[in-house]
Amino acid sequence: MSLSFEGRVVLITGAGRGLGREYALAFAERGASVIVNDLGTDIKGGGKSSAAADKVVEEIRAKGGKAVVNYDSVEDGEKLIQTALDAFGRIDVVVNNAGILRDRSFARTSDLDWDLIQRIHLRGSFLVTRAAWNHMKNQKFGRIIMTASAAGIYGNFGQANYSAAKLGMLGLGNTLAIEGRKYNIHCNTIAPVAGSRLTETVMPPDLVASLKPEFAAPLVLWLCHEQCQENGGLFEVGAGWIGKLRWERSRGQIVRKKNKSMTPEAVRDQWDKICDFTDATKPATVQESLQSIVSVLSRMESGDVGANSTAAAASPA
Ligand code: NAI
The missing domain is CATH 3.40.50.720 (NAD(P)-binding Rossmann-like Domain)
Incomplete structure (x- = not known):
């Protein structure tokens, strides 16, 4: 019709x-x-x-x-x-x-x-x-x-x-x-x-x-x-x-270690990974965007990441 x-x-x-x-x-x-x-x-x-x-x-x-x-x-x-x-x-x-x-x-x-x-x-x-x-x-x-x-x-x-x-x-x-x-x-x-x-x-x-x-x-x-x-x-x-x-976001990289200060050198050293769009996600809402960031806090607290120098990316839940 x-x-x-x-x-x-x-x-x-x-x-x-x-x-x-x-x-x-x-x-x-x-x-x-x-x-x-x-x-x-x-x-x-x-x-x-x-x-x-x-x-x-x-x-x-x-x-x-x-x-x-x-x-x-x-x-x-x-x-x-x-x-x-x-x-x-x-x-x-x-x-x-x-x-x-x-x-x-x-x-x-x-x-x-x-x-x-x-x-x-x-x-x-x-x-x-x-x-x-x-x-x-x-x-x-x-x-x-x-x-x-x-x-x-x-x-x-x-x-x-x-x-x-x-x-x-x-x-x-x-x-x-x-x-x-x-x-x-x-x-x-x-x-x-x-x-x-x-x-x-x-x-x-x-x-x-x-x-x-x-x-x-x-x-x-x-x-x-x-x-x-x-x-x-x-x-x-x-x-x-x-x-x-639509927006695309790299999987990103955690550049901080538990109980250590976060430095610009760590940002520099991880820059390629921060900007790597392999397996990029496509957050469509503020909630989705925030969720993966907030999840980093608990993952760091539980020792899931940040224990070594190749900290894992923030993955969306
Ligand atoms: P146009 O210049 O042919 O038509 C725009 C019309 O808006 C004009 O008739 C003008 O008198 C009127 N106008 C200007 N100020 C006004 C106001 N304060 N109140 C009421 N009317 C007003 O332009 P066109 O290309 O048709 O653009 C239409 C829209 O598309 C614009 O918003 C433009 O920025 C946008 N646009 C156009 C592109 C293109 O390739 N033509 C590219 C990207 C965006």
């Missing part, structure tokens, strides 16, 4: 162009009532215009879809959600997508370059999502998307401000996934790659043309559908490909 969004109310921030526009069109095509939000700024966050958002709403309506426009900044999160409530009486899905770039090498990053990027990406996503949260909680349904970036996951030259904000959104999303679970509110994070205004300055034109933003929309739709039970995931998506990411 095809995935329908009939009866669902979906807010997409920054939906006037690029990826957000494709999400808006795709949701509307499948019956959703869509709030097309866009402040209409330039790439660095300057100015404002209603033109881009208006055009998307017109496009949706021309195809028989349901959409309303909102021109507020994501920094006015409550206003965006109020538009959804006024027009359609509820809010089911929030796609945090609005974004700008102020790339600079780290030494040249100004306070404004830093603050604006945090405000629009990270704080904006917080404010919009918080405004929707209680409505989702009360109706026991919600789907939230955070838009991260490979620049945040891996780091990227000239994008210290943007990398920090984008990985901040992953941290935010990870915790919302935990807090939302019992209310059937799911939050997932995507790191898309697509040709758009944001990438046309760094990608060659043929790549911009081939990496179509429409290739990211099906993942977003699936993650936001009531059938999808995925929660707290991180996905890279582009060119028609989708992959999932």
Whole structure:
């Protein structure tokens, strides 16, 4: 059966162009009532215009879809959600997508370059999502998307401000996934790659043309559908490909001996083992992460490890 969004109310921030526009069109095509939000700024966050958002709403309506426009900044999160409530009486899905770039090498990053990027990406996503949260909680349904970036996951030259904000959104999303679970509110994070205004300055034109933003929309739709039970995931998506990411942790090495002080020399001497990913584990929760660390204490106490210089690794229980 095809995935329908009939009866669902979906807010997409920054939906006037690029990826957000494709999400808006795709949701509307499948019956959703869509709030097309866009402040209409330039790439660095300057100015404002209603033109881009208006055009998307017109496009949706021309195809028989349901959409309303909102021109507020994501920094006015409550206003965006109020538009959804006024027009359609509820809010089911929030796609945090609005974004700008102020790339600079780290030494040249100004306070404004830093603050604006945090405000629009990270704080904006917080404010919009918080405004929707209680409505989702009360109706026991919600789907939230955070838009991260490979620049945040891996780091990227000239994008210290943007990398920090984008990985901040992953941290935010990870915790919302935990807090939302019992209310059937799911939050997932995507790191898309697509040709758009944001990438046309760094990608060659043929790549911009081939990496179509429409290739990211099906993942977003699936993650936001009531059938999808995925929660707290991180996905890279582009060119028609989708992959999932997770953390990997080396088995590590205990570098301390019972009743002896722990030294940087011991860290140095065990460095290869600390960094050896053979038989790596994949902790998925704070509890899992902590458990193996705490277990080291009792193992040391019982004399299980630390008695000789080749102390064993901390193994997850
Ligand atoms: P885009 O520039 O085509 O679209 C972003 C939209 O957000 C613009 O229409 C802009 O007016 C709007 N916007 C900016 N500030 C706003 C604010 N304060 N309130 C409301 N709307 C605002 O960019 P694109 O490429 O479609 O990016 C969408 C998201 O995906 C961004 O968060 C971006 O950081 C992220 N992303 C994109 C990648 C790509 O390859 N295109 C790579 C990784 C992440």
